[in-house]
Amino acid sequence: MDFKIAVIKGDGVGPEIVDEGLKVLDKIAQKYNHKFEYTNVLGGGAAIDVTGEPLPKESLDTCKASDAVLLGAVGGPKWDNIESSKRPEKGLLALRSGLGLFVNLRPATMHESIKEASPLRADIVEKGVDFVVVRELTGGIYFGERKTGVENGVEFAYDVEKYDENEIRRIGKKAFETAMIRNKKLTCVDKANVLDSSKLWRKVLNELAKDYPEVELSYMYVDNAAMQLVKDPSQFDVIVTNNIFGDIISDEASMITGSIGMLPSASVRGDDFGMYEPIHGSAPDIAGQNVVNPIATILSVAMMLRYSFKLEEEAKAIETAVTNVLNAGYRTKDIYNGVGEVVGTKEMGDLIAKEI
Ligand SMILES: NC(=O)C1=CN([C@@H]2O[C@H](COP(=O)(O)OP(=O)(O)OC[C@H]3O[C@@H](n4cnc5c(N)ncnc54)[C@H](O)[C@@H]3O)[C@@H](O)[C@H]2O)C=CC1
Numbered sequence: 001m002d003f004k005i006a007v008i009k010g011d012g013v014g015p016e017i018v019d020e021g022l023k024v025l026d027k028i029a030q031k032y033n034h035k036f037e038y039t040n041v042l043g044g045g046a047a048i049d050v051t052g053e054p055l056p057k058e059s060l061d062t063c064k065a066s067d068a069v070l071l072g073a074v075g076g077p078k079w080d081n082i083e084s085s086k087r088p089e090k091g092l093l094a095l096r097s098g099l100g101l102f103v104n105l106r107p108a109t110m111h112e113s114i115k116e117a118s119p120l121r122a123d124i125v126e127k128g129v130d131f132v133v134v135r136e137l138t139g140g141i142y143f144g145e146r147k148t149g150v151e152n153g154v155e156f157a158y159d160v161e162k163y164d165e166n167e168i169r170r171i172g173k174k175a176f177e178t179a180m181i182r183n184k185k186l187t188c189v190d191k192a193n194v195l196d197s198s199k200l201w202r203k204v205l206n207e208l209a210k211d212y213p214e215v216e217l218s219y220m221y222v223d224n225a226a227m228q229l230v231k232d233p234s235q236f237d238v239i240v241t242n243n244i245f246g247d248i249i250s251d252e253a254s255m256i257t258g259s260i261g262m263l264p265s266a267s268v269r270g271d272d273f274g275m276y277e278p279i280h281g282s283a284p285d286i287a288g289q290n291v292v293n294p295i296a297t298i299l300s301v302a303m304m305l306r307y308s309f310k311l312e313e314e315a316k317a318i319e320t321a322v323t324n325v326l327n328a329g330y331r332t333k334d335i336y337n338g339v340g341e342v343v344g345t346k347e348m349g350d351l352i353a354k355e356i
């Protein structure tokens, strides 16, 4: 089958990891007789350098006209002092919002063979790590009203966390549906002891729960959740949460599985379209050194095949190839902890593509 993919390599390690994702896609195309048509699209700092804008209209239009988007990461010190509405990260937010991608699925799964890379104690890891963070992606404080100014000679700044019931209901439904196809356990992570917005989340989720009687719904304050994640991650199945808490706890979740370089994500909206992106950033500290772990991006490609293209067998082929390569002892630097052989970014991509 033929699929159009918009490719945003972005900044820092973005081009390196996306190249490995495309290498794997090419292998899938060859083996399963598909045609993936790639269109390179400018986004983030790379777009600012050429056009002055982090998300030129043409880029958004190309993404809209595609079947899916593959994104590396954006941002870096070069653009850190730009006015906040023009920063690379604003381009990414505008992309997610412009494409209507209100759901971000971030599965945290422990690969057995890299357990030693987890900073958690062996007896904790032994109990298993297999949960998914369902993060709201186009609302909340990252999109709320913000202002910086001076009042009575004193500088101030604020950012507003605002959700309406419809925004909560649609992400809530997605979370319950996700729980239904997993272990039917849903934890809403919030700060309802302080925030009115969290109280509205609870009201809407309690209403939704009536439509999903099989799902066990519970609530946990985000500070406790941050602690419980490292105390016993096996207690979680599906976590639903707002944009900012989901951003933060998924980085924590990734490290539990060994590295931030391992966690893929799918940014979706309920139809077949989606943007697929590793959860990490542009890692400028390691860019251009052939050391960045490409597995989060490669697993994001697998999510693309599964969710947008309905190619389950091909998605599984990628996931199995990743598992086999890790089982064979190959490690990028971030997941090496004394066991196995260290390989570079390109070599890891080659090994996975060869294994398909
Ligand atoms: N989706 C995106 O485009 C995101 C962009 N950013 C941007 O990225 C830039 C750097 O942000 P940071 O806070 O440093 O977060 P980061 O996720 O880029 O890096 C945090 C740490 O993890 C390491 N790391 C990240 N991905 C890795 C991988 N695949 N393999 C091995 N090590 C990896 C980095 O080297 C760094 O030490 C900033 O400009 C930030 O705004 C941050 C998060 C997401």
Ligand SMILES: CC(C)CC(=O)C(=O)O
Residues within 6 Å of the ligand: 089, 090, 092, 093, 142, 247, 279, 280
């Ligand atoms: C621009 C940021 C919100 C990106 C980020 O940290 C993320 O989505 O994980």
Ligand SMILES: [Mg+2]
Residues within 6 Å of the ligand: 247, 248, 251, 279
């Ligand atoms: Mg993040």
